[in-house]
Amino acid sequence: MGRRRKGRAVSGILILDKPLERSSNSAMIVARAIYKAAKAGHTGALDPLASGVLPICFGEATKFSQYLLDADKVYRCSVVFGERRSTGDAEGEVIAECDTSALCAADIEAALPAFRGDILQVPPMHSALKRDGKPLYELARRGLEVEREARPVRISRFDMESFAPGPRAEASFLVHCSKGTYIRSLAEDLGAALGVGAYVSALRRLQAGPFVESQALNFDDLQPLRDREAFAELDALLLPVDSALGHLPAAELGAAAADFLRQGQPVFVPRLPSGERFRLYGPGDTAAEFIGVGELLDDGRLAPRRLLANM
Structure with missing residues (x-):
């Protein structure tokens, strides 16, 4: 006979605004504790250096989390040109530099069409993909690099929203992509195409499947209710299980x-x-x-x- 789970038998979907500097799994654990839920799971990892929409499934909703894992995502990302970093984002060490004073918005716009539609993308070494049972990021931290097979992804939108020229030019992009897309790799590949290198300096998820930023709640919204043990009010913030299946x-x-x-x-x-x-x-x-x-x-x-x- 299986061990009975501790906690409340609550079911539904919480649209969490994941904070920076916290892993998706850590954010899920905090949400589960706030709800005192017997069962919970997140629906697609966001890097600690990324914030934004992270659906958390409680109870019976976990049975349908795969539909959110498979769903398209929308991101806003800030990219710095003129530097390559070991992780592809602001956390990594600088491994190459160049002056981007000559780079202009028109250069970037001309390069973007090659990254739209169905493309092949090589996953970064600093990722949770596994090789022989070990996450690639563990190998990367040991200074190892292994060959990774390019994978098909679809980029429905890759639009530049702003551009600031200079020795380290910066731009903001809106990206609508399929599951499994690495925004860091997209930025690095764009930088390589422009011949200057690039890395992601900031990343925010605006949408995951049907769920959007305006629906997201943060821990500051939830914790006061937990402190009062206002579970009925907390439960009222959950979306129904079938809200993930409108497609x-x-x-x-x-x-x-x-x-x-x-x-x-x-x-x-x-x-x-x-x-x-x-x-x-x-x-x-x-x-x-x-x-x-x-x-x-x-x-x-x-x-x-x-x-x-x-x-």
Whole structure:
């Protein structure tokens, strides 16, 4: 018999504004403690030197965190040209320098189209990707560098918002990208294309999947409620579990079909919208109740894939 988890059986999604100088895992642990939640997980790591939107899933919402891990992200980043750094960001040591006084905004604008669309990107050594079971950043800290295979990513937007010329020119960019994109690598590759080198001096995530900066709460918003043990008020700040799944079409089920699905049995559902995966809703006391995610089989039946626990 499994050990019972300590904490509250709270379910939902907290949109956290992750502070600087804190890892995503550390931020998740603090959020879990504030909510006194039995189960929690984050949905895609942000570097300690990055801030911004970090969805935290509690309870049953953790079953659907993969949809947020797979979602597109939007960032605002500041880039300094004329320096290469060992980590690709402000934390690293300077490994090369040059004067960028001749660099102008038009040069950067001319280089950007090559980095938009479907591109191949080599992950940085200072990343959590693993080689033989060890994170690459551990090897990098020992002064080792290993070959990394380029991976496909999609850059939907890479737009320059501002430019400040000088010996160390600086620019701000808005980046909309697919999962697995490294903004540090994007900046370094842009600097290499311009022949001057570059690193990320500041990074903020503005959006993760459907969740945006204006929804994000910081620890200063949450801690006073925890100090008063105002758990009902804290819970009211959570978004519903299905808020991460708005990109999936909805399938509304009758009581019998919902019961069969909960038992793991595929069912025929008339008048399904087009799609392969669906948000599933069954009859509730006052409105349709989210019960999980289903997948359309080749024979036209809808099969359960991820279901909420019966509570």
